Amino acid sequence: MIPFVDLRSQYKDIEDNVKKRLHKVLEHGQYILGPEVEELETKLAKFTGSDFCVGVSSGTDALLMALVALDVGPGDEVIVPNFSFFATAEVVAILGAKPIFVDVNRDDFLIDWKEVVKNISSKTKAIIAVSLYGQCPDFDQIEKAIDGKNISIIEDGAQSFGSSYKGKKSCSISTISCTSFFPSKPLGCYGDGGACFTNNKKIATTLKELRVHGQSKKYYHGRIGINGRLDTIQAAVLLEKLEIFDEEIKLRNNIAKKYSEELHFLVKTQKIHEYNTTVFAQYTILIEERDKFLNFMKDQKIPTTIHYPLPLSKQPALSKYAQNLTENSEYLTQRVISLPISPYLKKEHQERVIESIKKFKKTTGKMQSCNKFFENSKL
Template structure:
């Protein structure tokens, strides 16, 4: 949790005012130590300076110390500068000004500024008892704060709130820039993002698009995939993968998965190739790339292009190279819960091929090559400028988050496996297998259990959210009934669909959280 300093607490700290200094100072220091941030409201500056100066004057008088007005001014500024040196400034929004109906306009401004953060992410640190009475959920005294330190916040399945609060200044700056220039469609942020993403992945071209589903559609349209063509893919994926093949009138040809990575089994691909096959589309599931070298070799041998559905693996590496840059076209999603997500829908395409890049750019813009001239059929597939501005802010911390995700994934595995090793009759609980040549971004931390329903119940009872990715393989989805691939067609995928369960995952999980989840799942498998 972050804290916003009320003037009284700020002055306690600046002037070492007794008897409040110890609690106020300790609460602030502890908050910073625990990863929280301390904010000072921009609108408080004048009062803060005035009260600090008055308080210092009093202290000097009591001590019989003669200090000139200039010196007092300087000392006041010095202590305030020191206070602000490791704090953050919370600036006002337009609605924070209209507070004159309130009992105390200045306090009202402070309280309103808290709404910039998600609920519970910040409180006003104050010693004002009346304010605490009026706003019990938004305020906390230094003493109360110190008492709450042993309590833990509930675990989210994906914690986007902490991330948002972490990058708020950059987010606000970027969003405001878009509001100012007003180019909501194809604004300058689109080009900026495309350059940064292409650079990140290490490919020549990035084309941002409206979502990861349309990214797949645009990629296949650019490859000329049409009705009656076949596209080889995995049945163990989100519906979009197969759905976009079918939308073009083409036929998804499913190939069963590798039981350890849950990605398409390269050894089974060649048997599925026919004269109608026009592309291979592996999915890098849960944040780990499929075995791209092996699949590329097969694709090259048969003269087939490849699309990596990297909706879940942006940021992952395969033999040192980044996901999205490993085949003819890489396609990703910026759905909010993805490792790199926006605040709505978004996606991107990547390629080193100049001709495909040009075609994909055109398809994204209604097949247009210049204004109102449409040589090919396309779609409205653009990403919003605002979403690009948000991804740009998130990109600044993405490397740190990818690192944290990998560490959290490894730690989960360590915790679970070391507890499992003490069991005599080991029940089924299989942690993710990451190939030695891969790094995973753990879009999901997904384990396989023997008794999923019981485990889910145990996790619910412990207040720990979970999800199933995915409970029905695509061949068993009613929408694909015409493919006539009944139960038993893809035994590995079907078995995984019955037994996998995803645990909370985000770069901001604490070790306490990981231990709580690991403990609950170990309890669950023994039901």
């Protein structure tokens, strides 16, 4: 079976060093906020070019604490793209604020800044801009859309750590940026983990308090927080994985390039802007007869995943907030399908995936008009 994300091969490559790092943690025994957490935060801040990094328990908690740090609560509105993972909007609802779902662009699948402009109201407190599948949205245009208003931008960079927008690293661009270290993410740990990034010292201090029950010093709680710390053991794993991360990004891009070269005349995929680099958290194509395709790939023993099958506003838990018609989000959720990708995807496995898609296209006899994926890309 072809692995959808090959974490075992990665582990085999780094096994000795990971074990050494873990052994060190077991020896010093500081499992909560041990020295590895601060070492990692320093390295991640440097990697992104942000002033501050705060290691937290997951990408979801990173988003939640970012909203709390910006004082988002009941009566506030937060603009989110309607095409994303559930957590992007879930955190808004948890705090009693209202998610405002706006549409994405049909070509790059990212939040449409023109829709942001249309949906700003006197209640808008923040915009969560999602860097979907590893590519950042057009932050300059989103900044312009805010037009000097007191609205914060949060980057949901759960999928994009390591990518860049106009030469700036993802997670260094917004008021607060959030990422996830879920195992299958481009930089993933061996459990749950995440981080917040900011250049604002006050926000960084608030985030550090929020992750320890709002504690400013031991057993003094100035605000309501959560238990939202990154585990020392996960930080140790991430320190080791960071050593090979740049090389892994190159490998991901090579695999994506091969998919694009072989498939661009057969299927549509996410447009990558010339001002962006991406980490291909997912390599996602659009397929008209998706159910048929899913069954076909299953028969070929090729794993595929749908990221994501519903617009957020159609999720039962969020449907009460539904407002706008978001045609592109509808269109994409009905057609997207992600192919196996990871730095360790074997050549012969990728060839099997490509051959299967070609075979499917031949049997259905349908050719789509396709964007030339790498037309403007620097890759």
